[in-house]
Amino acid sequence: MADWEAVGLSALDSQVYRQLLRDPGVPVAQLSEAVEEPEATVEAAVGRLIAVGLVRSGSEAAPAPVDPRSGLGMLVRERRAALDGVAAMTDQLAREFSAGQLQAEPSRLIEIAVGRDAIEARIDDMLRGATEQAVGTDTPPYVADGSHQVSGAELALLDRGVRFRAIYAAEVLDHPGWVERLGSMAQRGEQARVLPQVPVKLLIVDGRTAILPLAGDGPSTPGQARAVVVTDSALTNALQALFDQLWGQATPLRLAEPATAHPDATLINLLASGMKDEAIARQLGVSGRTLRRRIAQVQEQLGATSRFQAGLQAGRRGWE
Known part of the structure; x- marks a missing residue:
């Protein structure tokens, strides 16, 4: 009926x-x-x-x-x-x-979320309400060891076809579980880039609502964490402009390459992301000594004297 x-x-x-x-x-x-x-x-x-x-x-x-x-x-x-x-x-x-x-009532422009649970709940609500796009930046420290886990709201957003762009600090890739998380998100459609340093954690949904931390974001003080939610204002527009500027400066993050890619493409991309040697070795499943030997071989093959030059030369030769 x-x-x-x-x-x-x-x-x-x-x-x-x-x-x-x-x-x-x-x-x-x-x-x-x-x-x-x-x-x-x-x-x-x-x-x-x-x-x-x-x-x-x-x-x-x-x-x-x-x-x-x-x-x-x-x-x-x-x-x-x-x-x-x-x-x-x-x-x-x-x-x-x-x-x-x-x-x-102009005070409605600002909302303060107090405590890890309240912040996570507010982020979850924002992601589930996204209709056009979500953008964000991420950098340690984290308030919980499980911060690398993908939330249901993130998965639902990507499954709905909402565009999701994220900029990660290179340090993120050194944390356990994060490489796997980012690979999973990329497979679902997230566009990710990396910078050596990211100034602030930030999430903006549909260009209208933004959330960013205020204080107490260390791993030992989850109950003291504070975040501010800003709605439809000049400040929201400024935060979106900040993200767009950082996005233009960031390097595309590719943790997996198609079968047709050059054998050393993944290594070049990981080097370009700013990952430490230890993290790259873990990702590639090789020892530190083997990794250093491969890096030296790639640089010699490309005629490069530094990792940065190796990345430029690889791009010019189409190692993608």
Whole structure:
């Protein structure tokens, strides 16, 4: 019953349509007897079925059912388009509501989240509400050892096809579990870049809402962590501009290469990311001595005197 109500039809409409599927073209009078309802009531149900495309127009006297894959499919598409329009209108009305609230009470621009759990819950809400894009920066320290784990909100965002761009401090890659996390996120569509240093942790959703830490972000003080949430303001715009500037300076992070890539492409990319030798060796599954030998061989092959030059030369030769 609930399924038929979702497309604007009643239980009687469903009953009449199912009877027509069993006995197509039966006269309305006979159809009325079969469903045990007054003839006028059945005629009204047939009219509704014609209106939604489940009964062929012009067959009122002897209703002829339409293939449900055609009739209901069209109805579902129409309802989906209408709901998409409602969703867009809801977003616009929400922005107007927020603007009105902020004008009446400017303090609503700022929200303070206190404690690790509150901060994580606020980030989760922001990610689940993203409709266009999310961008962020990340750098240690972390308030929990499990910070490398991918949250359900992050996965849901990527699975919805929302664009997600992130900039990581090179130090992040030295922390256990983070290389695997970033590889998993990349497979789901995250675009990641790396910088030697990242000035602040930051998340911005749809260019309108941003969250960043205030203080107490060390691993020993999770209960004292503070974060500020900023909504639709010049400050939000400035934070987005900061991210865009950092993004332009950052190096694309590629932790896995296609089978057609040069054999040393992964090594070059890890060197370019700023990872320490110990972390690169772990990622490649080799010893430190073997890694140093491979780096020297690559530099010699490319005619480079430094890792930076090796990265430039590899790019020019198409080692990607």
